[in-house]
Amino acid sequence: MADKMLPMREALRMALREEMLRDERVFVMGEEVGAWQGTHRVTRGLMDEFGARRVRDTPISEMVIAGAAVGAAMAGLRPVAEMMTINFAFLAVDAIVNHAAKIHYMFNGQFRVPLVIRAASGWGDQATATHSHAPEPIFAHFPGLYVGCPATPRDAKGMLKAAIRDDNPVLFTESIALYGKPGPVPEDEDFVLPIGRSDVKREGRHVTIVTYARGVEWSLAAADQLAKEGIECEVIDLRWLRPLDMTLVYESFKKTNRCVVVEESLPRFSFGSEIAALIQDEMFDYMDAPVKRVSAMDVPLPYAREIELMALPNAQKVVDAVKEVL
Amino acid sequence: MAAISRETLLEWYRQMVLIRQFETQCDILYKEKKITGVYLHLYSGHEATGVGAVATLRPTDHVITAYRDHGIALARGMHPNVAMAEMMGKRTGCSGGKGGSMHLAQRDLNFWGGYAIVAGHLPLAAGIALESRYNGKDDVVLCFIGDGATNNGYFHEALNLSGVWDLPVVWLIENNGYGMGTPVEVASAQPELVKRAIGYGMKEGPRVDGQDVIAVYEAVSEAVDYARQHGPVLLESLTYRYKGHGVSDRSYDKMAELRDWQQRDPILILQRKLVEMFPDVEPELAQIERDVAKVVHDSVIFAEDSPVPTYEDLIRHVYVED
Ligand SMILES: Cc1ncc(C[n+]2csc(CCOP(=O)(O)OP(=O)(O)O)c2C)c(N)n1
Numbered sequence A: 001m002a003d004k005m006l007p008m009r010e011a012l013r014m015a016l017r018e019e020m021l022r023d024e025r026v027f028v029m030g031e032e033v034g035a036w037q038g039t040h041r042v043t044r045g046l047m048d049e050f051g052a053r054r055v056r057d058t059p060i061s062e063m064v065i066a067g068a069a070v071g072a073a074m075a076g077l078r079p080v081a082e083m084m085t086i087n088f089a090f091l092a093v094d095a096i097v098n099h100a101a102k103i104h105y106m107f108n109g110q111f112r113v114p115l116v117i118r119a120a121s122g123w124g125d126q127a128t129a130t131h132s133h134a135p136e137p138i139f140a141h142f143p144g145l146y147v148g149c150p151a152t153p154r155d156a157k158g159m160l161k162a163a164i165r166d167d168n169p170v171l172f173t174e175s176i177a178l179y180g181k182p183g184p185v186p187e188d189e190d191f192v193l194p195i196g197r198s199d200v201k202r203e204g205r206h207v208t209i210v211t212y213a214r215g216v217e218w219s220l221a222a223a224d225q226l227a228k229e230g231i232e233c234e235v236i237d238l239r240w241l242r243p244l245d246m247t248l249v250y251e252s253f254k255k256t257n258r259c260v261v262v263e264e265s266l267p268r269f270s271f272g273s274e275i276a277a278l279i280q281d282e283m284f285d286y287m288d289a290p291v292k293r294v295s296a297m298d299v300p301l302p303y304a305r306e307i308e309l310m311a312l313p314n315a316q317k318v319v320d321a322v323k324e325v326l
Numbered sequence B: 001m002a003a004i005s006r007e008t009l010l011e012w013y014r015q016m017v018l019i020r021q022f023e024t025q026c027d028i029l030y031k032e033k034k035i036t037g038v039y040l041h042l043y044s045g046h047e048a049t050g051v052g053a054v055a056t057l058r059p060t061d062h063v064i065t066a067y068r069d070h071g072i073a074l075a076r077g078m079h080p081n082v083a084m085a086e087m088m089g090k091r092t093g094c095s096g097g098k099g100g101s102m103h104l105a106q107r108d109l110n111f112w113g114g115y116a117i118v119a120g121h122l123p124l125a126a127g128i129a130l131e132s133r134y135n136g137k138d139d140v141v142l143c144f145i146g147d148g149a150t151n152n153g154y155f156h157e158a159l160n161l162s163g164v165w166d167l168p169v170v171w172l173i174e175n176n177g178y179g180m181g182t183p184v185e186v187a188s189a190q191p192e193l194v195k196r197a198i199g200y201g202m203k204e205g206p207r208v209d210g211q212d213v214i215a216v217y218e219a220v221s222e223a224v225d226y227a228r229q230h231g232p233v234l235l236e237s238l239t240y241r242y243k244g245h246g247v248s249d250r251s252y253d254k255m256a257e258l259r260d261w262q263q264r265d266p267i268l269i270l271q272r273k274l275v276e277m278f279p280d281v282e283p284e285l286a287q288i289e290r291d292v293a294k295v296v297h298d299s300v301i302f303a304e305d306s307p308v309p310t311y312e313d314l315i316r317h318v319y320v321e322d
């Protein structure tokens, strides 16, 4: 079957629709997912097609959206709950961390929580301090939860389908800035990308760039620019922060001996910190330079465009970091 | 309501005595440092509420509660051995020794567990009820709620959602007068907690005498029938915790109040009723007490003789494995 060029939001919708057709237990719930057609239009048309039983509009109640999804999943349904944006998932952290992630373990395997919580993530255009988080690493802190963060429409479809079919709870974040970006998407209904598999997005021999989600875009742009100067970057998209698959990173590092980590989120106690720690732990004998990190600046995001952009990562910052480790 | 049979009343009596003796034993074991840790919340005093409410359910219905869960687990039919083993953190416990006193659960009894985040289980109850509705079943969820838990945001969100989605949940507030050290009147602007039903367009059940197992049974029966056919109900059972909040509760200076409540002890009330109704019943009651004492004793032996969890248990069940 051919690939189709689709923006990420439509790839996600394709995944949702296919899984809802495939499995009666799969349903969607969240704020404005139905009649409003989805805040980010990911769920557009689903209510018309599947009706209000399977596309469930909820009140503005993040705690119970996450918590009721946990209960429904324990009872045998396969909810896909949407957090309008991940910023509001902070209200649901208890249900996600204390319940979704712990129930299987705490009750010794008696219950399963086959749940997906989808959340739009990242900063948009001057969304300001409360609405500009990309806090995936916070959630990846907790055993019992999987955290998936696709970077392309193709990955978005394959990863979301895997998340829905899995029996573990998954926090699935979707970069707002990527929703509209098109890419080839397999139309095959059985196109599923296994959970916890990372991916080489570009091959190269001089520096390994480790990233995920929106960082892939900046990293590939930086790699293009650096290639003109004869510097070949290998860009590795981890795709999942949990389970974390470092095999491709280590393979690559053995070849390049240098690494830059690129993340959309904040620098302290971060994705970058974790990857750097793992590399020095496992790859010490191969290291030719310290691991460099490109992150957002350690400030709340402001409104004014000039200083907002200053605080955020971009391709140029990646280029600069790569040059530092060479 | 049809008269409740002698047999049923004796079964309730047995369950209430079992809970009381089990909890008394837990208290002793804690003092002997055989049950360890910082948390142990006893159900003593609440027996009529748990037993009367759970007795209204069918096996396919669902029960969920907070951390004061031993009595509910036993009322639902959990074997005292596996409950006691869990108290002692043994591998044979209902949660494999990984849950502890606050996290008893038994899937095959549709007992969905005790939960230690105050009010955190309320949305779970809504979700379990959603499965029932979604699949066109008529099973209901009985969700126990502490009075203190009614002031937590989860309470609002879960009750409202159950209202807009017509979920078959019986929300049963066990009002024992306190959340830890804070009296209901201090914590709740509307201390008649059941009145909150109005705010959720929900059927308001009665404030029932939580010391009288028959009264609890009748009130919850009606609520369960309503929930099965229509949607959520909120009701309240007035009771008292005999052993304070938990083992950490050292401020328990309410002896006068405790004595007043013990005048209306739930086991005593049922005992008096039974003797009144069936003058020949006393030997049977005594026999039940002896039988229960043996069951509780055996549960302690079982738990003491059980192995502790292993390294394999430690790392198992973080994720689903098959
Ligand atoms: C979210 C949350 N906040 C605080 C606590 C600490 N805490 C444990 S029990 C409790 C009191 C709850 O009282 P109530 O709901 O009336 O239940 P009861 O103990 O009387 O059965 C508190 C404050 C907690 N476990 N969870």
Ligand SMILES: [Mg+2]
Pocket (backbone or CB within 6 Å): B146, B147, B148, B174, B175, B176, B177, B178, B179, B180
């Ligand atoms: Mg209380």
